[in-house]
Amino acid sequence: MTITRGLQPFPRAEYLRRLAAVKAEMARRDIHALVVNNAANVAYLSGYTVSGSWGSLAQALLVAIDKEEPVLVVRQCDAPAAIHQTFLERVNVIGFSESLVGKSGADGFDAVIDFLQEAGMTKRGLGLEVDYLPPQTAEKFRVRLASTSIIDCSKAVAWIRFVKSDIEISVMREAAAIADAGILRASEVIRPGVQEADAVAEIAAALVRGGDGKPGTSIPPIYLCSSPRTGTCHIRWSEDVFRVGSQVNLELGGARYGYHVGLMRTYSIGPPSDRLRRLHEAEVAGLEAALEAVRPGATCSDVANAFYRTIKKMGFEKETRCGYPIGINWTEPTASLQDGDMTELKPNMTFHLMLGNWIDEDFGYVISETFRVTESGAEVLTLAPRKLFELD
Amino acid sequence: MTITRGLQPFPRAEYLRRLAAVKAEMARRDIHALVVNNAANVAYLSGYTVSGSWGSLAQALLVAIDKEEPVLVVRQCDAPAAIHQTFLERVNVIGFSESLVGKSGADGFDAVIDFLQEAGMTKRGLGLEVDYLPPQTAEKFRVRLASTSIIDCSKAVAWIRFVKSDIEISVMREAAAIADAGILRASEVIRPGVQEADAVAEIAAALVRGGDGKPGTSIPPIYLCSSPRTGTCHIRWSEDVFRVGSQVNLELGGARYGYHVGLMRTYSIGPPSDRLRRLHEAEVAGLEAALEAVRPGATCSDVANAFYRTIKKMGFEKETRCGYPIGINWTEPTASLQDGDMTELKPNMTFHLMLGNWIDEDFGYVISETFRVTESGAEVLTLAPRKLFELD
Numbered sequence: 001m002t003i004t005r006g007l008q009p010f011p012r013a014e015y016l017r018r019l020a021a022v023k024a025e026m027a028r029r030d031i032h033a034l035v036v037n038n039a040a041n042v043a044y045l046s047g048y049t050v051s052g053s054w055g056s057l058a059q060a061l062l063v064a065i066d067k068e069e070p071v072l073v074v075r076q077c078d079a080p081a082a083i084h085q086t087f088l089e090r091v092n093v094i095g096f097s098e099s100l101v102g103k104s105g106a107d108g109f110d111a112v113i114d115f116l117q118e119a120g121m122t123k124r125g126l127g128l129e130v131d132y133l134p135p136q137t138a139e140k141f142r143v144r145l146a147s148t149s150i151i152d153c154s155k156a157v158a159w160i161r162f163v164k165s166d167i168e169i170s171v172m173r174e175a176a177a178i179a180d181a182g183i184l185r186a187s188e189v190i191r192p193g194v195q196e197a198d199a200v201a202e203i204a205a206a207l208v209r210g211g212d213g214k215p216g217t218s219i220p221p222i223y224l225c226s227s228p229r230t231g232t233c234h235i236r237w238s239e240d241v242f243r244v245g246s247q248v249n250l251e252l253g254g255a256r257y258g259y260h261v262g263l264m265r266t267y268s269i270g271p272p273s274d275r276l277r278r279l280h281e282a283e284v285a286g287l288e289a290a291l292e293a294v295r296p297g298a299t300c301s302d303v304a305n306a307f308y309r310t311i312k313k314m315g316f317e318k319e320t321r322c323g324y325p326i327g328i329n330w331t332e333p334t335a336s337l338q339d340g341d342m343t344e345l346k347p348n349m350t351f352h353l354m355l356g357n358w359i360d361e362d363f364g365y366v367i368s369e370t371f372r373v374t375e376s377g378a379e380v381l382t383l384a385p386r387k388l389f390e391l392d
Numbered sequence: 393m394t395i396t397r398g399l400q401p402f403p404r405a406e407y408l409r410r411l412a413a414v415k416a417e418m419a420r421r422d423i424h425a426l427v428v429n430n431a432a433n434v435a436y437l438s439g440y441t442v443s444g445s446w447g448s449l450a451q452a453l454l455v456a457i458d459k460e461e462p463v464l465v466v467r468q469c470d471a472p473a474a475i476h477q478t479f480l481e482r483v484n485v486i487g488f489s490e491s492l493v494g495k496s497g498a499d500g501f502d503a504v505i506d507f508l509q510e511a512g513m514t515k516r517g518l519g520l521e522v523d524y525l526p527p528q529t530a531e532k533f534r535v536r537l538a539s540t541s542i543i544d545c546s547k548a549v550a551w552i553r554f555v556k557s558d559i560e561i562s563v564m565r566e567a568a569a570i571a572d573a574g575i576l577r578a579s580e581v582i583r584p585g586v587q588e589a590d591a592v593a594e595i596a597a598a599l600v601r602g603g604d605g606k607p608g609t610s611i612p613p614i615y616l617c618s619s620p621r622t623g624t625c626h627i628r629w630s631e632d633v634f635r636v637g638s639q640v641n642l643e644l645g646g647a648r649y650g651y652h653v654g655l656m657r658t659y660s661i662g663p664p665s666d667r668l669r670r671l672h673e674a675e676v677a678g679l680e681a682a683l684e685a686v687r688p689g690a691t692c693s694d695v696a697n698a699f700y701r702t703i704k705k706m707g708f709e710k711e712t713r714c715g716y717p718i719g720i721n722w723t724e725p726t727a728s729l730q731d732g733d734m735t736e737l738k739p740n741m742t743f744h745l746m747l748g749n750w751i752d753e754d755f756g757y758v759i760s761e762t763f764r765v766t767e768s769g770a771e772v773l774t775l776a777p778r779k780l781f782e783l784d
Contacts, residue, residue: 050624083753219596362394
């Protein structure tokens with residue numbers, strides 16, 4: 001009995017377009033075959049989002065420059081999911097034996113290397129995403145393929161997926177609507193006397209129910225940092241109960257088929273302090289200045305400095321960077337919205353303009369937007385009001 | 393202004409006990425300082441569960457054999473969270489500069505190496521968790537510390553945390569109650585006509601609200617593999633609507649302060665097929681046989697083979713292993729419940745006895761229990777009925 005192919009978020013032509021860009025880069029680097037091991041890159045090139053076991057399990061997508069489709073090598077029990085989720089012909093999904101799981105010494109990368117050798121993919125340049133391999137695995141490739149020229153391609157695919165297609169942008173719009181739903185739900189459930197976890201339960205549920213009739217396809221981490229923890233950025237939530245006077249910094253994301261859109265807002269139960277209100281005003285002014293600086297040809301540094309200059313005029317500083325490219329599995333490891341990053345913006349690059357500002361150990365504020373670069377400026381994908389939510 | 397210390401799930405003495413075991417192992421390996429980089433190991437030895445940025449960010453806990461407390465080196469903006477969450481004196485939390493974030497070349501490990509040198513921790517043997525470092529980071533340690541003897545300790549801490557203390561078991565009992573709540577909530581919300589995401593929204597909310605008055609502290613991945621995807625193991629959920637005749641395989645977990653307890657159950661909307669019922673009966677019999685095989689001195693192989701033998705007699709086989717040690721951040725990378733693993737069981741080892749059985753591409757079944765080894769047998773931590781849930 002065979003499994004059916006599932007709903008495909010993208011047509012085959014979209015995956016072939018992405019692969020063509022990767023193959024062009026492979027040609028430039030004189031690489032005949034590329035071993036794609038980073039989970040986000042695998043999703044980008046195949047549609048496979050079964051990432052629970054990436055990192056602990058050895059799996060890879062193998063792109064040959066002279067073959068239309070890549071080959072996905074996964075643990076045997078995940079092969080049906082690969083057939084169901086990806087655009088690949090079933091012959092291009094290879095399950096490796098369970099005897100390679102939970103052992104020391106051999107693992108799925110031995111099956112990957114076996115396949116590369118049998119398919120004649122080791123005779124010319126071989127690209128590896130070395131940064132995403134444990135050192136002993138990188139060494140295994142070097143030892144077992146001693147006569148193959150191995151080239152590090154750790155960030156090659158990430159740079160390609162940095163610029164989205166219109167169809168990717170439309171999926172990110174769906175994720176943005178989900179992030180909006182989460183932020184708005186939070187404004188309904190954060191109330192004095194409510195336990196933080198009970199509010200987060202409602203927020204998480206909203207991120208799965210989704211927005212505009214499209215459910216979330218996974219639950220990105222939710223960070224709810226409330227008084228006295230507003231100076232922290234990555235605490236999930238506590239066992240405290242909200243009180244009048246509590247401030248709540250919330251970071252969450254919407255997810256559709258691996259694509260993430262991040263969103264941050266700050267809530268105050270009762271009137272905010274003057275300091276918080278002034279910081280909010282400076283941050284919103286800075287956010288608007290940063291968005292105004294966005295246009296093709298401007299640099300990441302330009303955008304960050306527009307923010308830094310604006311809040312400085314208003315009496316504040318921010319130590320952390322102003323954000324990063326966002327897409328599959330949240331952060332992309334390429335450019336950075338910070339002073340000195342001279343990466344030039346191009347249409348359909350997408351960024352999480354992350355303006356969380358942790359000023360003191362016990363005082364911080366968050367706001368962010370996810371935007372795409374347009375032909376002439378920036379388009380913010382989310383619709384949540386850019387306000388400091390005052391709750392009763 | 394300084395941040396306050398938060399609720400501590402464990403007393404200081406518990407962390408010192410764990411550190412004493414690590415230092416004894418360091419002494420055996422002639423190691424003076426250990427760089428702990430695996431997020432689960434850092435949580436184990438400090439209480440720090442801000443793991444969102446582990447993996448993409450370079451951070452570490454540094455254990456010196458002659459110092460009572462380790463030193464936690466994190467990104468500056470995460471230092472307040474470290475002070476809040478861990479048992480460490482604030483002088484032992486070091487924030488590294490934001491100038492090391494989002495750059496190529498230098499990263500937080502440069503700050504780690506600087507600290508090791510300044511603290512005189514590089515003069516004798518230095519342990520690294522090499523498996524959890526990118527190859528270029530492992531190389532950076534080798535180059536920058538060329539005269540230091542570097543010893544790979546990738547699994548040393550994982551083997552120590554394999555055996556839990558009674559207080560860790562009590563935290564896992566709390567996580568188990570949460571997993572139970574999720575499985576029971578699923579039996580209420582999986583109904584014909586309900587969209588899968590709407591059911592998952594309720595299940596996720598239950599995992600945060602928690603059980604026995606203790607909220608979940610994070611949301612472990614939820615895998616809901618329904619007809620026609622019951623032959624897959626790691627699909628989160630689909631955009632389908634449940635129908636009469638649908639089968640639903642559910643894997644979820646409860647989490648408390650990083651400690652995870654896994655649980656799987658199968659649901660049938662309407663009467664199950666004869667094949668499903670027979671498989672369920674074989675699996676429950678196998679599960680009971682496996683639990684009966686658990687006692688100190690028995691091996692992981694003994695437990696797995698008790699299961700395999702039982703289901704074989706009843707006409708079934710299972711390709712995948714029968715589970716793995718479970719604790720902080722789910723799977724522990726040590727033993728494996730499979731034929732040939734001669735690891736001997738000891739009291740307070742904890743396992744996810746994972747009996748998911750994906751028989752055909754389009755047919756599988758799941759059941760599991762999380763148990764601890766007692767002085768004389770096994771204690772299952774969860775209470776969910778060991779049944780095939782038949783829903784209307």
